[in-house]
Amino acid sequence: MKILVTDRDGNKQILEADTSSTLMEIIRDEGIDIEAACGGCCACATCHVYIDDKWLNRIDPIDDDEESMLDQAFDVKKNSRLSCQIHLNEELDGLELELAPE
Amino acid sequence: MIEKTDVVIIGAGPVGLFAIFELGLLNISCHVIDNLNKPGGQCAELYPEKPIYDIPSRVSISGQELTDELLAQAKPFKPVYHLSQQVEKIEKLDSNEWLIMTSLNKSIQAKCIVIAAGAGSFVPRKLPIKNIDHLEEKNILYAVRNKSILEGKKILIVGGGDSALDWTNELSKISNVTLMHRRKEFKASPDSVSRMLDLEKNKKLNFLLGQIQGIEDLKNDKIKVIIQNNDEMEDFEVDYLLPFFGLKMELGPIANWGLNLDENLIKVDTEKFETSIPSIFAIGDINIYPGKLKLILSGFHEAALMAQECFKYCFPDKKNIFRYTTSSKELQKKLSST
Ligand SMILES: Cc1cc2nc3c(=O)[nH]c(=O)nc-3n(C[C@H](O)[C@H](O)[C@H](O)COP(=O)(O)OP(=O)(O)OC[C@H]3O[C@@H](n4cnc5c(N)ncnc54)[C@H](O)[C@@H]3O)c2cc1C
Numbered sequence: 122m123k124i125l126v127t128d129r130d131g132n133k134q135i136l137e138a139d140t141s142s143t144l145m146e147i148i149r150d151e152g153i154d155i156e157a158a159c160g161g162c163c164a165c166a167t168c169h170v171y172i173d174d175k176w177l178n179r180i181d182p183i184d185d186d187e188e189s190m191l192d193q194a195f196d197v198k199k200n201s202r203l204s205c206q207i208h209l210n211e212e213l214d215g216l217e218l219e220l221a222p223e
Numbered sequence: 224m225i226e227k228t229d230v231v232i233i234g235a236g237p238v239g240l241f242a243i244f245e246l247g248l249l250n251i252s253c254h255v256i257d258n259l260n261k262p263g264g265q266c267a268e269l270y271p272e273k274p275i276y277d278i279p280s281r282v283s284i285s286g287q288e289l290t291d292e293l294l295a296q297a298k299p300f301k302p303v304y305h306l307s308q309q310v311e312k313i314e315k316l317d318s319n320e321w322l323i324m325t326s327l328n329k330s331i332q333a334k335c336i337v338i339a340a341g342a343g344s345f346v347p348r349k350l351p352i353k354n355i356d357h358l359e360e361k362n363i364l365y366a367v368r369n370k371s372i373l374e375g376k377k378i379l380i381v382g383g384g385d386s387a388l389d390w391t392n393e394l395s396k397i398s399n400v401t402l403m404h405r406r407k408e409f410k411a412s413p414d415s416v417s418r419m420l421d422l423e424k425n426k427k428l429n430f431l432l433g434q435i436q437g438i439e440d441l442k443n444d445k446i447k448v449i450i451q452n453n454d455e456m457e458d459f460e461v462d463y464l465l466p467f468f469g470l471k472m473e474l475g476p477i478a479n480w481g482l483n484l485d486e487n488l489i490k491v492d493t494e495k496f497e498t499s500i501p502s503i504f505a506i507g508d509i510n511i512y513p514g515k516l517k518l519i520l521s522g523f524h525e526a527a528l529m530a531q532e533c534f535k536y537c538f539p540d541k542k543n544i545f546r547y548t549t550s551s552k553e554l555q556k557k558l559s560s561t
């Protein structure tokens with residue numbers, strides 16, 4: 122499966138993904154600049170991304186923990202998510218997202 | 224006044240705390256310094272309630288429980304804690320000992336330094352807005368050091384956690400406070416939330432929904448905060464802006480001490496965990512060596528080996544006899560002395 126990531130400079134990249142990883146792990150392991158300071162424990166909000174609207178309803182809804190952690194992020198929008206909290210599945214093949222500004 | 228001890232440990236995270244114990248077993252006394260106002264490092268600050276499953280012999284233990292147990296384990300060795308201050312400078316003395324200086328002007332003299340600084344000091348996360356550096360400590364305060372300057376002023380506090388709410392409740396007694404958050408839900412103690420809502424109801428403070436989009440210097444000791452709520456923009460003029468977006472870790476002054484670094488990590492050997500400068504050690508998340516894993520249990524191992532080498536610096540004329548805690552009478556006496 123593949124995901125389409127727009128980085129902070131506006132460059133689009135297609136990444137090979139697998140269902141054993143979180144979205145953050147796929148982005149980080151590709152060497153794209155995402156801080157993910159807490160390593161995916163929902164404790165830092167530095168893996169903030171915007172999910173393309175057409176995909177928003179297809180990913181697992183946000184839980185309280187993630188919503189509260191987003192309080193420490195800047196420029197939060199309706200399609201804001203913490204990428205470490207998104208587990209990939211086959212239905213998300215083609216997922217489009219954009220990294221939030223630092 | 225300069226205080227004296229055998230070893231200064233920089234960082235009271237889990238690894239720094241266990242180092243007190245390992246050094247204590249060898250009769251080495253320590254002072255521990257941390258930027259946070261409490262011990263426990265990442266465990267206490269970032270995930271006090273989350274479970275850790277890979278501490279040997281503990282099926283599960285929370286970040287705060289681990290901190291409490293480590294503090295209790297270290298207690299017999301009477302460590303001296305200096306909290307809420309950053310180690311800013313170190314200096315080699317003629318006696319070959321070190322002078323360690325903190326942001327609160329404390330000076331401590333020690334034979335060895337153990338850097339257990341994790342990913343660096345916890346510092347407030349700053350607004351990602353360009354060209355506002357000059358307003359910091361003037362109109363933008365990430366921490367309140369002197370409440371009295373805020374008296375009677377117009378203040379915008381931003382955030383939804385404990386710091387934001389505590390300061391909102393406190394400052395609304397003496398200033399004209401507006402609290403802004405991106406939603407009307409708060410991740411703070413229920414008590415502070417209900418106090419804040421009461422104050423709002425009684426018109427002792429204003430609440431605004433929104434996020435900061437920009438900041439302009441009005442050059443008259445005031446700033447204009449540009450606020451966005453959904454698609455609406457609004458300008459808000461204030462004397463002070465207090466943003467509370469949690470803490471992040473920054474290597475800080477350690478970068479300037481002439482240590483051999485690899486990115487933001489300190490290179491050490493895996494026998495003694497000593498840095499490129501003799502008698503300065505680095506253990507826990509802050510160090511790097513081939514095969515390093517950033518795990519608490521690795522840090523514990525590193526602390527034990529570091530202590531063996533520290534002994535040589537602290538007691539050059541003494542022989543270090545290896546003893547199990549289980550069989551050493553002397554140790555048991557020490558451990559039960561509290
Ligand atoms: C959400 C989360 C979950 C985790 N889960 C696990 C897990 O399950 N198992 C595991 O093994 N690990 C886990 N970790 C990693 C673990 O927390 C770290 O490995 C551990 O905290 C490192 O301990 P430390 O003592 O080296 O540093 P830290 O805990 O980072 O503490 C360093 C301290 O040094 C202070 N400091 C730094 N520089 C200075 C200075 N100049 N002056 C004064 N003070 C200074 C800092 O303020 C900080 O308090 C997790 C981490 C996170 C964020």
Ligand code: FES
Nearest residue numbers: 161163165166205
């Ligand atoms: S990596 Fe820290 S919250 Fe996602």
